[in-house]
Amino acid sequence: METQNKTDIPEEYKKGFVDFLGCKIDLSRRPLIPRPETEFWTKYAIVDLAALGASKIRVLDIFSGSGCVGVAVAKNLPLSSVDFSDIEASAIEQIKINCEINAIAPDHFRIFKSDIFAGIPKGDYDAILANPPYIDPSRIGQVQKSVLDWEPGTALFAADKGLARINEFLKQAKDFLTPEGFIYLEFDFSQKNDIIKIAREEKYLAAKFFRDQFGKWRFAKIFRQKP
Numbered sequence: 303m304e305t306q307n308k309t310d311i312p313e314e315y316k317k318g319f320v321d322f323l324g325c326k327i328d329l330s331r332r333p334l335i336p337r338p339e340t341e342f343w344t345k346y347a348i349v350d351l352a353a354l355g356a357s358k359i360r361v362l363d364i365f366s367g368s369g370c371v372g373v374a375v376a377k378n379l380p381l382s383s384v385d386f387s388d389i390e391a392s393a394i395e396q397i398k399i400n401c402e403i404n405a406i407a408p409d410h411f412r413i414f415k416s417d418i419f420a421g422i423p424k425g426d427y428d429a430i431l432a433n434p435p436y437i438d439p440s441r442i443g444q445v446q447k448s449v450l451d452w453e454p455g456t457a458l459f460a461a462d463k464g465l466a467r468i469n470e471f472l473k474q475a476k477d478f479l480t481p482e483g484f485i486y487l488e489f490d491f492s493q494k495n496d497i498i499k500i501a502r503e504e505k506y507l508a509a510k511f512f513r514d515q516f517g518k519w520r521f522a523k524i525f526r527q528k529p
């Protein structure tokens with residue numbers, strides 16, 4: 303919504319693109335601006351996927367937004383096949399653009415418009431990479447004004463203390479993983495104990511937690527079975 307005191311357009315939108323692990327990520331459809339914290343864990347995910355050494359690696363980038371995570375995987379791991387999904391039509395357009403400008407071969411990716419898993423065909427993924435909306439709406443006062451002014455609210459906020467989408471995601475994700483498959487999940491530093499609880503309730507067998515480059519708990523690697 304246009305407000306009288308709207309902040310200046312973020313530099314990233316003005317420039318029209320950002321670099322994400324060496325990939326040019328177009329922002330013309332105004333998805334969430336990729337964050338350095340996401341780039342940080344995506345690097346680890348790529349290393350883990352490369353270590354699988356499989357001839358074909360199947361990855362799902364869910365809550366894709368710009369597609370930055372999946373594009374970086376596809377670009378760095380030419381043997382991978384990456385599925386992208388998002389609920390927003392503008393994100394679907396944006397992912398297409400980003401796959402094209404990063405020359406991801408058309409037979410190496412698919413894009414689904416989907417409410418979490420509802421529109422994704424059942425598949426055995428080696429990894430599911432997820433950066434869901436996770437900000438608690440009651441903490442709106444702590445979010446930078448330029449983020450609220452310019453970035454899509456559906457990318458940021460989730461009910462139930464920011465845990466609603468994470469909860470739904472973890473309930474279903476295990477049914478889309480190979481037995482050895484794993485999840486990388488980004489979250490707010492305050493949600494670590496909630497995620498331990500949800501992962502236990504949903505019978506994941508192990509979860510490892512990691513801090514971001516700024517020292518805050520930021521992402522988890524969650525295994526369907528004991529690694």
Ligand SMILES: C[S@@+](CC[C@H](N)C(=O)[O-])C[C@H]1O[C@@H](n2cnc3c(N)ncnc32)[C@H](O)[C@@H]1O
Nearest residue numbers: 336365366367388389390417418433434435457
């Ligand atoms: C935090 S952004 C992450 C974008 C990108 N992966 C990144 O890391 O920069 C979350 C994304 O989830 C999408 N989203 C929100 N609710 C969703 C839902 N119910 N199902 C699927 N995608 C959803 C939003 O449209 C947004 O693009």
